[in-house]
Amino acid sequence: MRTLTSQVKPDVLKEQFIPDHLFIYIAKGNVSFFDGNEIYTYSSGDCCIARRNHLVKFMLSGTTEDFEPILFCFDEAFLNQFRQKYQSSAVKFASEHAIVKVCESELIHSFVRSVKPYSIGVMELDTAFEDIKYEELVIILLRLQPELAGILFNFDTPEKINLEAYVNRNFRFNVSLERLALLTGRSLSAFKRDFNAVFSEPPGRWLVRKRLQEAYFLVQHQGRKPSDIYLELGFESLSHFSVAFKKEFGMVPTSLKISNGD
Template identity: 40%
Template sequence: MSALQAQPLPKILYSCYHSHSREGEQFVPEHILSFQLAGSMTINDGEHEQHFANGDIRLHQRNHLLKFYKQLPPDGGEYKSLSIYLDQATLHKFSNEYGYTVTKTHINKAVIPIRPTQQYKSYLQSLYPYEQIMQQGNEDLLALKVKEALLILLKTNPEVKDILFDFTEPGKIDLEAFMVKNYKFNVSMERFAYLTGRSLATFKRDFEKLFHTTPGRWLQQQRLKEAHHLIKEKGRRPSDVYLEVGFEDLSHFSFAFKKAYGVGPSML
């Protein structure tokens, strides 16, 4: 993997590996235009699952939680992707230069498929070889390439204007609905608070008023309940589910599971 971050942002990130497939989760703090160059990626936002194969393009909306699974090509080749980070500073500058503003409320969707066109193909060719163009000293060129990506995106998908140039922070939302959807994401309380439009203190106060317990205790109960269901009813292995339901390591999961259910997860 190689990356170069201009001073200040934007940045372009090229990922390439061939050892094994990878899975994990992440918080997406900035919009990202991502090109699937080889292999595939499956993305789950807590409600929906989307699959992106070689040649697909997607736009990640900022302020979303995602679980992902990166898979090598069937022939055992390399996994490759290219991500253009559309950070707030870059978008503010672009908005001032070209006069883009939000005109209507947009759909708050974690990942939006973008239809591939010849313009994107030519754009990718202009970046090849990726690792050379991202070397130190090419910051000005990278900034121009990010700007070019933005111009192409807005020309081919003008509806994303209301997504890209919405600079508001998350507003106060339905806490119960958000937590039920996202309890399996292993992120900090501060992150949960931010995404629900609350300070940490307000988040904890609202949470305990709604659920009659602390956020930490509720999260563990929900994750253990889901793990119990997956292991007992679906035949899944503990080593395959502990990360999926939001635990950091297998030993902590096994300890908490045994404490809650009287037996270790491998004994079910």
Template identity: 50%
Template sequence: MRVHNIQSCHLGPEISPEQFISEHFFLYLLKGSMNAYDGNKQYQMVPGDYCIARKNHLVRYTKYKDNGAFEKIIITFDAAFLQQFLERHPFEKLLPIPRSTDSFVFLPKQQLVESYIQSLAPYYNGQETLNATFADIKREELLLILLQNAPELQAILFNFGIPEKLNLEAFMLKNFRFNVSLERFAFLTGRSLSAFKRDFKKVFGVPPGAWLKKKRLEEAYFLLSKENRKPSEVYLEVGFEDLSHFSFVFKKEFGKTPGEVQIA
């Protein structure tokens, strides 16, 4: 569905530029397609799909343009907004948190959501944001619509707890490819930064920074030599930000450039 006069639109606080979902947000895809990976599961979205992205999850996105355009609507449900919403619309009893650990909760299609998306057009200012006067009103309207059709979302959205302490070894082996800070890793494993570093050294025998670099380089070597992947594809996938830096540390570790390993 193409919404008249809206290309991309954002309501609420900006979401984190990291591969980390710091606040819940509603995502509606207008144009293009998207694949996402959370270390455990792949997700695909096409125009007309919409979902809730759950906070405190690590996710890598790959966006694909359609005729040069990737257009979406993102509406952030940050904790402060959700707490205010709960004060205005209290529940007698919150439903239990679902067992699913999916990073994206896809929602059943309903006409009210489609009509809501269309209703954003008059407030759109062409700068990827809505008029601030109406932003919270429109966010509240959407949340009421979603909860009416999917009441189980209340248990996800109104859970204001912090992550519980997790098995550090299992978590890091699953998520080492994500390019986030040690502070993020510590938070997601239910630890302070100092406790994370201390526990990490006990489990892996080396500091987390050294382990992450070596583990990512070993993963890159496998992808290049065994799956014949290109260096320009691999460096982001294994958690490096810059291709030239990746090439430098790769050669320092293995004595060959990524390109030499690929064609060997």
């Protein structure tokens, strides 16, 4: 458990799999989140919870220098201890959205200001106050929105879901097959077996081909630049993207002629 700010933003913004519930307060700037279904946009003073075991892309509307988040990561051990200490109950939370907005309140703003005197280094809290401030934040969240207990205290593993629909919706995320298997409620071996049964192709090969087909469409029909889309489509570098594109289509993406729609 620790807080993070802009000095570690590059690492935070690369993450696409949320392993633990994450409270995010936007101290400065604007950010959007994409979960495969919807885009959520937040500005200075807004806050939300990114839910564990979900895929999320972080997209800044400005530079990293213009953006300052304050984050609290709630791991399962801490939340279990809190639940036992305060006898909190978990009601079912109806929404499956990866990002849940926390309603604006002076309680939240005051809490964020109160953290600063106990911060050391890169917004790491003094260990003597860490548990106290984490507990205070959870108490505030539950006071403001009691239904959040259904998120924070739900430690169930993902249930088995429709693999075809999930993968078609989330193929742009650059996460491991192990993560995808977990999120579809399967072991890795079961995921690979079911994937082959549905798509008649190994998952690694299918995912790369699907991303490249999407890239082809974006470049040719929407005039997007390869340098602007390779990260969006789950490729780790522009060179990796270009090599894979040429291997698939026999040309580099910059050689594509932009369609005029005729």
